[in-house]
Amino acid sequence: MHRLPDFSAIIFDMDGLVLDTETTYVAAWQQAARVMGYEFPEAFCLSMSGLHSNVVEQRLLDFCGAGFNLDTFFRLSADFWRRHINAHGINTKKGFDQLIALIAELEIPYCLATNSPKVNAYQCLESAGIEDVFSTVVTRDHVRQGKPEPEIFLKAAELLDVDIRRCLVVEDSHAGIEAASRAGAFSVLIPSVLPVDPLTAGLCDVMMEDLAQLADLIGAGKWALETASVDPN
Missing domain, CATH: 1.10.150 (DNA polymerase; domain 1)
Structure with a gap:
């Protein structure tokens, strides 16, 4: 059974994770x-x-x-x-709408962190019709070194005002998982290319099939927390 740590924010990759680019x-x-x-x-x-x-x-x-x-x-x-x-146009990946609706309901801060240049990132988001979903977007233009260097994720955590160690980083590629690991985040691998490289599988903290599975897990955690907080007396 997959388990997630206590976390305060979610950082999403774009290509292959949020968008079927x-x-x-x-x-x-x-x-x-x-x-x-x-x-x-x-x-x-x-x-x-x-x-x-x-x-x-x-x-x-x-x-x-x-x-x-x-x-x-x-x-x-x-x-x-x-x-x-x-x-x-560009399609969003399975479970994206479900996950965004859930974390918005739970008021969990989130942002996008992509290796793509700013102009390309916003063009992709607009083509997918989700240009207004991410209020914070970190692109390759905002950092000196892209993934697999950790700078993009550290910048994202800074903008969210959340310690990177309290962030879930959701990625689909080895470069992204390596960057998340080096940044000190908890990494969730949702591969866009199969079979998964054993090195990538070994480096990530947890691997899932799609964003819908992640939404289900976060939703189950919310239910468990609410149940535990009920006073039986």
């Missing part, structure tokens, strides 16, 4: 690659989820060869991505 990125990358004469397997695209941009660039060069034009690729993929989300 992985499918949009994979589609854009594959289209851009085909235009340039390459085929990118879905697994190859997903393997770079949550990684630093310089690591992504090196993996692209390793896969395609040193002559691969990164500037052209990123320009094309960005164009295809914008076309895709303009036409189809």
Whole structure:
């Protein structure tokens, strides 16, 4: 049975955790690659989820060869991505609405902390129709180093005015879980890519299937607390 510690705030990742952006990125990358004469397997695209941009660039060069034009690729993929989300939008992940409604009811502070640049993060939130859900958003532009460095989560905790050790960090990638661990937060892994890397599974504090399961667990904890507080006499 999963257990959560006492906590005072929740910090959410965005890509692959709150938003189903992985499918949009994979589609854009594959289209851009085909235009340039390459085929990118879905697994190859997903393997770079949550990684630093310089690591992504090196993996692209390793896969395609040193002559691969990164500037052209990123320009094309960005164009295809914008076309895709303009036409189809972005879906939230299973259980998101349920969890947000619950933590709002319980008045638990929460925020978003993403490796994405600010402009991309807000574009994604708007495309998903949840641009007003997060009053606090920490992006890659707000820190010197992104995940797996812990700075994003430490900044998020500071803005929430909650000790990072009292925060649940909910993540889907290894880079995010590593950052949460290094920050000193309690980490909840909800993987967006299967199978789960054993290193990631071993580093997280608890692993769940989706946000709905996390909502159920928090809701059960609330019920248990209310029951225990009732005086039988």
